[in-house]
Amino acid sequence: xxxxxxxxxxxxxxxxxxxxxxxxxxxxxxxxxxxxxxxxxxxxxxxxxxxxxxxxxxxxxxxxxxxxxxxxxxxxxxxxxxxxxxxxxxxxxxxxxxxxxxxxxxxxxxxxxxxxxxxxxxxxxxxxxxxxxxxxxxxxxxxxxxxxxxxxxxxxxxxxxxxxxxxxxxxxxxxxxxxxxxxxxxxxxxxxxxxxxxxxxxxxxxxxxxxxxxxxxxxxxxxxxxxxxxxxxxxxxxxxxxxxxxxxxxxxxxxxxxxxxxxxxxxxxxxxxxxxxxxxxxxxxxxxxxxxxxxxxxxxxxxxxxxxxxxxxxxxxxxxxxxxxxxxxxxxxxxxxxxxxxxxxxxxxxxxxxxxxxxxxxxxxxxxxxxxxxxxxxxxxxxxxxxxxxxxxxxxxxxxxxxxxxxxxx
Ligand code: PMP
Numbered sequence: 001x002x003x004x005x006x007x008x009x010x011x012x013x014x015x016x017x018x019x020x021x022x023x024x025x026x027x028x029x030x031x032x033x034x035x036x037x038x039x040x041x042x043x044x045x046x047x048x049x050x051x052x053x054x055x056x057x058x059x060x061x062x063x064x065x066x067x068x069x070x071x072x073x074x075x076x077x078x079x080x081x082x083x084x085x086x087x088x089x090x091x092x093x094x095x096x097x098x099x100x101x102x103x104x105x106x107x108x109x110x111x112x113x114x115x116x117x118x119x120x121x122x123x124x125x126x127x128x129x130x131x132x133x134x135x136x137x138x139x140x141x142x143x144x145x146x147x148x149x150x151x152x153x154x155x156x157x158x159x160x161x162x163x164x165x166x167x168x169x170x171x172x173x174x175x176x177x178x179x180x181x182x183x184x185x186x187x188x189x190x191x192x193x194x195x196x197x198x199x200x201x202x203x204x205x206x207x208x209x210x211x212x213x214x215x216x217x218x219x220x221x222x223x224x225x226x227x228x229x230x231x232x233x234x235x236x237x238x239x240x241x242x243x244x245x246x247x248x249x250x251x252x253x254x255x256x257x258x259x260x261x262x263x264x265x266x267x268x269x270x271x272x273x274x275x276x277x278x279x280x281x282x283x284x285x286x287x288x289x290x291x292x293x294x295x296x297x298x299x300x301x302x303x304x305x306x307x308x309x310x311x312x313x314x315x316x317x318x319x320x321x322x323x324x325x326x327x328x329x330x331x332x333x334x335x336x337x338x339x340x341x342x343x344x345x346x347x348x349x350x351x352x353x354x355x356x357x358x359x360x361x362x363x364x365x366x367x368x369x370x371x372x373x374x375x376x377x378x379x380x381x382x383x384x385x386x387x388x389x390x391x392x393x394x395x396x397x398x399x400x401x402x403x404x405x406x407x408x409x410x
Contacts, residue, residue, distance in 0.1 A: 037050045055312075083283050095109075114289055116281065139194075141378060142373075226253070228309050228312065249261040327402050328406045341386070352378070
């Protein structure tokens with residue numbers, strides 16, 4: 001174990017002295033547990049499986065620096081001006097073309113809006129579609145960032161159990177019965193937090209249930225490019241093109257700090273998204289869009305993505321192999337086909353919060369699964385990120401974690 005280092009403590013939140021009346025929507029919105037935990041894990045001595053950061057070695061700093069230099073040299077004044085809300089046309093064209101070649105989706109650049117990371121897509125979607133009390137069907141466990149952002153619009157969440165193949169069809173049907181759910185939000189590829197990818201059959205089953213309803217599908221594809229082998233089944237958007245809003249991101253394949261994502265929706269929805277985006281921030285960082293666009297034009301992005309996939313596949317394999325060696329009986333985990341996360345279920349009675357506290361003493365950070373459950377539960381689950389640390393630190397961190405869990409289950 002990591003013996004002598006300073007003990008690490010999670011800071012209590014600073015008490016609020018101000019007595020102003022915050023809007024009702026803020027009461028319903030959970031503070032990001034991840035942000036709180038990430039503050040603790042900023043200490044470089046800690047091996048962190050808690051966040052969702054890409055491996056920094058796989059950010060092509062040199063290529064991005066070259067693109068930035070070229071943009072500023074060739075067209076600096078325009079790149080530093082105000083721009084249109086929809087986004088830089090060549091970047092929108094690039095994204096539409098890539099959907100066509102990669103997924104066979106018939107999408108025009110007019111159906112792409114560039115956003116400030118794909119997280120902003122969820123905010124804009126909430127803004128244009130969700131009134132207080134509207135029902136949002138969401139996977140259980142569900143993406144924490146979606147729970148947080150949609151909470152601002154005061155919906156009623158309807159969680160549907162996520163099975164290894166995708167949402168439980170019977171529960172999904174019940175959740176949508178009555179036809180008045182406003183949204184279904186799901187992540188069919190390498191879901192955050194579980195790492196689960198919906199099978200083709202389960203996608204079709206979901207589509208059959210959704211077809212003919214007025215429920216809008218929000219298909220979050222943040223991890224679609226990070227599949228380690230084979231091909232992903234077709235996106236829900238392929239089956240339900242007008243009913244589905246598809247979101248994507250450059251965060252996992254280029255760099256999250258550029259804050260670039262996009263939403264792909266058919267034109268009547270797009271019109272409203274553009275109004276909401278304009279009201280919110282006029283447009284996404286135009287210099288960042290120009291640099292990204294130049295970078296994508298000048299780089300063999302498929303080769304770069306292959307490099308990321310190869311590295312993450314090895315990191316996933318290392319995490320799983322080490323867990324097989326060190327975890328006691330009764331601990332189980334998912335074996336994701338892509339993405340960044342493994343989902344761990346602890347033996348009955350073993351508390352993830354206690355594992356979190358004990359592991360932190362050993363300089364290892366994990367994320368308890370609790371905040372991914374809207375309706376309580378998940379007290380015996382953990383999300384482990386395998387993308388950020390290299391294999392040496394993964395093996396070391398999982399060994400320490402195994403020892404912690406073994407000592408708690410003896
Ligand atoms: N969707 C999912 C499922 C995610 O995991 C994340 C990042 N954690 C996002 C959206 C937002 O990412 P970004 O804003 O960087 O595109």
